[in-house]
Amino acid sequence: MQLMSAEILTPPAEAPYRARVRRLLRGSDGGLLALALLVGAGSAGFAVLFRWLIATFSQLATGHADYAATPGASHPWLPGLGKWFVVGVPVVAGLLYGPLLHFFAREARGHGVPEVMYAVRHRGARIAPQVAGVKALASALCIGGGGSVGREGPIVQIGSALGSTAGRLARVAEPRLRVLVACGAAGGIAATFNAPLAGVFFAMELILADFTAQAFGMVVVSAVTSAAIGRAVLGDAPFLTLPAFTVDHVGQYALFAVLGLLAGTAGVVFTRVLYLIEDACDWLWRGPEWLRPAVGGVFLGGLLLVVPEMYGVGYPVLGHAVFGLYGVGFLLFLAGAKMVATSLTIGIGGSGGVFAPSLFIGAMLGSAFGELVHQVLPGTAGPAGAYGLIGMGAVFAGAARAPITAVVIMFELTGEYSIILPLMTAIVLAAGISHALSPDTIYTLKLRRRGVDLGRRETISTAARTRVGDIMTAVPGPINAERPLREVAVSLARSASGVLPVLDAEGEYVGVVTARVVAEALADGRHDADPASLALELPVEVGEDDHLDQAIEALDRSGCAAVPVLTAGRIAGWISYRTALNALPAGPGGVGS
Secondary structure (H helix, E strand, O other): HHHHHHHHOOOOOHHHHHHHHHHHHOHHHHHHHHHHHHHHHHHHHHHHHHOOOOOOOHHHHOOOOOOOOOOOOOOOOOOOHHHHHHHHHHHHHHHHHHHHHHHHHHHHOOOOOHHHHHHHOOOOOOOOHHHHHHHHHHHHHHHHHOOOOEEEHHHHHHHHHHHHHHHHHOOOOOOHHHHHHHHHHHHHHHHHHOOHHHHHHHHHHHHOOOOOHHHHHHHHHHHHHHHHHHHHHOOOOOOOOOOOOOOOOOOHHHHHHHHHHHHHHHHHHHHHHHHHHHHHHHHEEEHHHHHHHHHHHHHHHHHHOOOOOHHHOOHHHHHHHHHOOOOOOHHHHHHHHHHHHHHHHHHHHOOOEEEEHHHHHHHHHHHHHHHHHHHHHHOOOOHHHHHHHHHHHHHHHHHOOOHHHHHHHHHHHHOOHHHHHHHHHHHHHHHHHHHOOOOOOOHHHHOOOOOOOOOOOOHHHHHHEEEEHHHHHHHHHHEEEEOOOHHHHHHHHHHOOEEEEEEOOOEEEEEEEEHHHHHHHHHHOOOOOHHHHHHHHHHOEEOOOEEEEHHHHHHHHHHEEEEEEEOOOEEEEEHHHHHHHHHHHOOOHHHHH
């Protein structure tokens, strides 16, 4: 018994080793690099699986690898139904993915990208691990079953969920967790579209909105790893075959500029149509949410019966457009039909992205514009397909307002450096007109409609109503501006927040001192006698009539654990993170949620 007790009480021999590995993963650059590699490899695996699932479900549902390439064809297993079988396909798919989304991961419904953006900015980059599997299966069923949506939203959410799960298992700090989420998003895009550069800039521009050197390096590592694995499994060919791009006449730049303005407007129109139809679906539906995709699938199937080119992502149709196989009227009709089909798919509760639909709309609009100007200015306009390529990037820039990503992904798709200058011309103008027409993008509008502004921390209703003057605490003992730093350090060590106000000789408030700055000043042992005024900081001011959410924002921007509350330039009170957190409601939307 003594031996058994000793064995039980003695920790396993490998425990110290495991603890050291966890510390390395959590705190070192090498650990973050290892996690980035792991997330990149995992994202590639999910991307391969996701594409296989889409191909499999498409083949089962239609009997064709991509029904949009053979619009109106009958199912080889159901020849008697002719093309009418397509009406029932979205219904069956909805019966499968509707309950899957509702009961296992409701956040996996819809685009995917806004949910990741919200998690990174407002949930500490925490995404439920089951989202990856549910999103892959549900989106594959939706797209394979006729949903007119893209692959980018799902793979971004899948990769991000993988990055978040890996980071949480390693227990990394929140800033590192955000980087790993971006690594997952970049890896997913890189492997799915064979576009590592686009994956990197998509993650940095839309997910992180941050270009720090360390974050950029880790995201690049993840994207390269994922793209290498994706190419080994899926091949090195681009996911779209596009015509060669040339600029034949300098006057074409004026035409590209006009197209950029039109495409930016189209991107905003697409955004408005998307949420208008989604609102209409919300208003009409009164049944259980898990049944909504199946019932809505009847309407989607009817649309596919009339316009079978809307089935799935629609890359074959896009390719036909830029190669000049359609007339102007049909191109414009397809652009409008795609807006409606994508909006309806998402409105009925489908799961899929809006990136590929925006490329589709841009290709139709650009090709139609090219055909028209070619007829009017045959010696100047150049080939219509060139305008289709420019339109693809410009509509995406107008909808998502991510100009860097738009330029990079079109460059990767074509491999033509000559496309850069025309693209930059059109995309900058598209993003500019989009910004002038709407304050939101196709991604941020979904969040703003929920009361979330990504430009600042989420406003909690109770916090918005709480006055700072009602919750502020007493001012801690102030420091005289001429007091030596060695004495200031003693007072700071006794303070609750490591921040103290500083007054001048007349007793007027002049700023604050923080434990961090004073410690740095005293580190070399040569500034002990220096006055406190040399370590002075000026945090963002907060007034008694300001609200709690404004105080939290001031604390964030100041980088201090506490800030003074001022009235007419004099200190009226004190507010810290602890005070602010205690004032937040416990429960949904508050600290306890």
